[in-house]
Amino acid sequence: MTIGRALKIGQRLLINSTSPILDTEVLLSYVLDCARTNLITKSKLGLNYRQLVKFLYLILKRRLNWPVAYLVGCKEFYGRNFVVNKDVLVPRPASELLVEETIDLVKRLANQQNYVIEIGTGSGCIAISLMFALPQTKIIATDISSSALKIARLNAKNYKINHQLEFIAGDMLTPLLEHKNCLMDSLIIANPPYLLPSEITKTLRFEPKIALLDGAGSLNWYKKLFSQIAGLTPTNRPRALILEINPLTSDSLVTLIKNILPLCQVDVKNDLSGFKRILTVSLAKNNE
Template sequence: MSLTIQKVLLRAAELRVSSDSWQIDTELLLAEAMMTRREYLRTWPEREVDPAALQIFETLFARRVRGEPLAYILGRKDFWDFQLQINSHVLIPRPETELLVESALNLVGMQGAKAEQLVDLGTGSGAIAIALARELPGCKVLAVDRSADALALASNNAARLGAANIRFQAGCWCEGLTPHSADMIVTNPPYVAINDAHLQQGDLRFEPTMALVAPDAGLGDIRTIIEQSRTVLRNSGWLLLEHGYLQGSEVRDLLAQWGYRKVESKQDLAGHDRVTLGQWVTLGQWVSG
């Protein structure tokens, strides 16, 4: 027996996908299976769903019921003003990370920070690097990641989105980078403690552990980046780090301990410290103000 779009959605609704947006998720999965847009489903609810499309939908829907993130199932995720290809080798870009991009652009546009050479450490899908490269076409962006799979995906995303001013390099944080070569370093490193209960909840269960978890209560990689970045940044260069919503004070302290100036945190829409930044000024050249 054939089923209409409306009946398929109603039947799926009875299972209640484990998501706050289960209805949207279901519509997106059915649209994917039918190779159409979500708006089509709402415009033509009485149209029948082809048996082949229904079978594809049931397979996709079963994955979502098991808790697999929608971005991994669809293979894409919106970020900034573009859409990225996504797979399970990289973290799923989150809205909070757009604050990191905004903070970098504010330094350039409002505070006149130099941006000839930017570095994105742990680029993953390339979200941050691509956003900055597109917004600052005159700059050169170096995107670094230790995962070959992540670099391949990020490179494909950059090519597809026309971000030709990005160069990709394999590496672990600042190791192997040219000294005094960057005006700005941005990073969304692992910052979750290995015993954090959130790792057993929601999307985190499916995301790559090495992109999530850091030693020393989640601060190990942040500490390494803060220390290493001093040799890569040019005089008056900036380091911007995304971190956990309870880590702002500790990250500010680390930046201050390693000699960074003008340290401050930026808050996300929930009012939590989410991005912390500091300026590296070569000893003897710091001018208060």
């Protein structure tokens, strides 16, 4: 079978995907180990038997809604490729805004904050992107999932920055509480599991539940984080939090913060589609 014919068959089999052409091209270029842009010029060349079987196998998995990123083992985020597998969330373009807001704030603070701490790093795509953009900044990335941290460490190693970035396993701020000096004056950033159960579609079922859903309710994750911060003495508190949020729960989230950290300042920013997406919380030192 020629490459041109394989592309046509793939697209037809993926007609129910939201992006049949792109998916087919990405899967075929992965199988042939060539750039997607070269497929057209090579369209008259043939696939060998092994390539054809592998291509059709991947197409069939995609038909069952497997994310393309898991099938090819990587995903682009903020201009770089990251290794992904079923233990980590597939990085989302929406989270690039969190990277940009963090870079912005660090620059505005002239790097006067202590650490930048990412809670729930998954593949490490956000922390690693920040490390490249802010090489002078001390960054710690944590996750409750040790299998996710394995992938994050692998990505940092692939980019040869594993000695600059610190990865710590644990729940929320708990592993950092023993090192209070790292929390003091830090920036805490996160895009936590924030979907509502009603938002889990069949296309999301391959990603780790712990990355998508907060079992105890969609605001529980934030509630625990704010309560941990409220429990710190004012001098040990972070300077600010930058959080990616679910637009559907943004108003209740602002009310929740104001209840737990009454003196903080809250700023909500929209994403490019006009949805409330980023919440920046500035903490006053005398917040009780």
